[in-house]
Amino acid sequence: MDALKKCLEVEHISKTFYNNKGYFTAIDDVSFDVHEGEFLVLLGPGHCGKTVLLNILAGLEEKSGGRVLYKGQEINGVNEEMSMVFQLLSLMPFKTVMENVELPLKFRGMDKKQRREVAQHYIDLVGLTGFENAYPHQLSGGMKQRVGIARAYSVHPEILIMDEPFGQLDAQTRYLMQQEILRIWQEEKRTVIFVTNNIEEACYLGDRIILLSSCPATVKEIFDMSALAKPRDIVSREFLEIRSKISDQTDLSM
Template sequence: MEQLETKLKVSNISKTFFNKKDYFTAIEDVSFDVKDGEFLVILGPGRCGKTVLLNIIAGLVEKTSGSVIYDGKEINGVDPEMGMVFQKTALMPFKTVMENVELGLKFSGMDKKKRREICQKYIDLVGLQGFENSYPNALSGGMKQRVGIARAYANNPKLLIMDEPFGALDAQTRYSMQNEVLRIWEQEKRTVIYVTNNIEEAIYLGTRIVLLSKCPASVKAEYTIDLPRPRDMVSDEFMNLRTKISENTDLSV
C-alpha cells in the first residue's frame, strides 16, 4: 500500500469549558494523524465532543491543552487552506446558488468574472447546473448540501472538514449524497475529515476510521478500511467489520 505523508497531526488535545460554578470536559487527550489525500472518518456517539474537536482543528475554538500541527506548523486561528461543511447548510436565503457559492471568493476580492468561472466549475461538479439563479427556499435538503459542498470547494481548501453533513437527510437522499461526496473526493484528491455517528456510513466512506468514546471524547480505536470501492453494505466483509466496530463502540446500535 502506498505510504501517504501526514497532512495533519492532532496530539493530546483536551478541551474543558469553565463557568463561575463548574466545569465540563468535552475532549480528553485525543491524538491521531490525517494522511494527505485520505478520507478519514471520525465516528462517535452524539454529543461526545466531535464538533468541538472539529472546531479546534479548524481554528474556531481554543484548545485547553495539546497541539494541532498542519503541514508542519501549529494551528493558531483559522487556516485558509481548510474548508468546512456543516450539518446546517448556513446558506444566505436572499442569495442565489451562485451568490452563495461565490461568497468566500467575493470577500477575498477576486474579480467577478474569475470567481464566477471557478464557482461554475463546482456547481457543475455537484450536479447543480441549471440552478445557479435559484434561491435556497426552492431547493431540497440534498440540493442545499450540494451548495454547501460547492461553496467549500470553491475556496480551494487543501483539507475539507465535514461535520455530519447528511444527518438531517432522509435515507435515500443520504445514500445519494454519500456517493456524490465519494465521487468528488476521488476526482478532486483533497484530504477529507468526515464526522458521523453512523457506523455504516463510516465504513462506506472512509479509508480509515477513528472511533471516539462517549463524552469526554477519547480515542477508543482506529480501523483501516481496505474494502474495495464501490462498497457493498451487505457483503460479508462489510458486515463483519460493522460487527467488530459495533462491539467496541459507545453508540446505540
C-alpha cells in the same frame, strides 16, 4: 508511500468548558494524524464533542490544551488551507446558490469574473447546473447540502472538514449523497475529514475510521479500511464483518 504523508497532526487536544455551575470536559487528550489525500472518518456517538473538535481544527473554537500541526507547522485560528461543510447547512438565505458558492472566494479577494468561473465549475461538479439563481429556501435538503459542498470545495482547500453533513437528510437522499461525495472526492482529490455518528456511513466512506468514545471524547480505536475497495458493497461479508467489529466497540450515546 505517498498516501501516508502526514498532512495534519492533532496532538493531545483537550477542551474544557467552564460556566457558573462548574466545568465540563468535552474532549480529553485526542491525538491522531491525517494522511494526505485520504478520506478519514471520525465516528462517535451523538454529543460526544465531535463538532467541538472540528471547530478547533477549523480555528473557530479555542482549545484548552494540545496543538495542531499543518505540514509540520503549528497552526492557530482560521487556516486558509482548510474548508468546512457545516452540520447545519448554514447557507446564507439571502444569497443565491451562485452567490453562496462564490462567497468564500469573494472573502479572499478574487475578482468577479474568475470567481464566477470557479463557482460554476463546482456547481456543475455537485450536479446543481441550472439552479445558480435559486435561493436556498427553494431547494431540497439534499440540494442544499450540495451547495454547502460546492462552497467548501470552491476555495481549493488542502483539507475539507465535513461535520455530519448528511445528518438532516432522509435515508434515501443520504445514500445518494454518500455515493455523490465519493464521486466528488475521486474527481477532486482532497484530504477529507468526515464526521458522522452513523457506523454504516463510516464504513462505506472511510479509508480509515477513528472511533471516538462518548463524553469526554477520546480516541478508542483506529480502523484501517483500505483493504476494502470503493465503492463498497454494504451487504458483502467483509463489509458486515468490519461493521459489526466497529459496532461492538462503540459506546451508545443514549
